[in-house]
Amino acid sequence: MVEVAPGTPARVLICDDYPLFARGLAETLRERGDLWVTVAPEAPRALPEPGPVDILVAGIDGDITAIWQACDHLLGILPAAPPVVLLLPGRSEFEMTAAATLGAAAVLPRSVAPSGLGEALTAVVEGRTLVASGMAERMLSDFVGLLRRRREASGIDLSARELQVLELIADGRSNRDIAALLHISDHTVKNHVRRILEKLGAESRTEALVMAVRAGLVVVGQGSWSPNA
Secondary structure, three states: OOOOOOOOOEEEEEEEOOHHHHHHHHHHHHOOOOEEEEEOOOOHHHOOOOOOOOEEEEEOOOOHHHHHHHHHHHHHOOOOOOOEEEEEOOOOHHHHHHHHOOOOOEEEEOOOOHHHHHHHHHHHHOOOOEEOOOOHHHHHHHHHHHHHHHHHHHOOOOOHHHHHHHHHHHOOOOHHHHHHHHOOOHHHHHHHHHHHHHHHOOOOHHHHHHHHHHOOOOOOOOOOOOOOO
């Protein structure tokens, strides 16, 4: 939840590839009266970490690769705060799905109505996440396809059991937890982890997890593993 004292306007910073759009958006949001809105002087790709701000609204344009890289950079330089609301071109749900998986608090098409953006900001202030209407039902299938394509491109060949172990590591499980969930011994888990490290060329579980996320093998903290996998 965004920490905003009762009666205090939420501080919103807007940055966009199109400054004129950003200024118009800022003027529209200021009409609400419950937001303190400013506009960043630079586009999201070059945005330095801002000063005091509760919510960052960023508009990003380009093809899917450019959007992915910009989102990854933007969310990476703001690891602790503030929450990020992304406005994307909206040419496809796939683009917004890919952005949502990076950790944005809300993902909306650039064509969203001012009222829709206002609702998203309210949701973020209340600690909720939000994606554009119509995305949710396709998000899982789109993301599964994304992971498959990235996995194939990476050339990393993990067995089904090794992927299960890796997904549980991504969920923060210890070796003992993994052994209990998969009904195997601790020793077997250690062997799986050792083979995962060898295949990824990693020296530690943490390094292996970072490499696996970048390769599209797993999603951190998404509870992606299930006992029926």
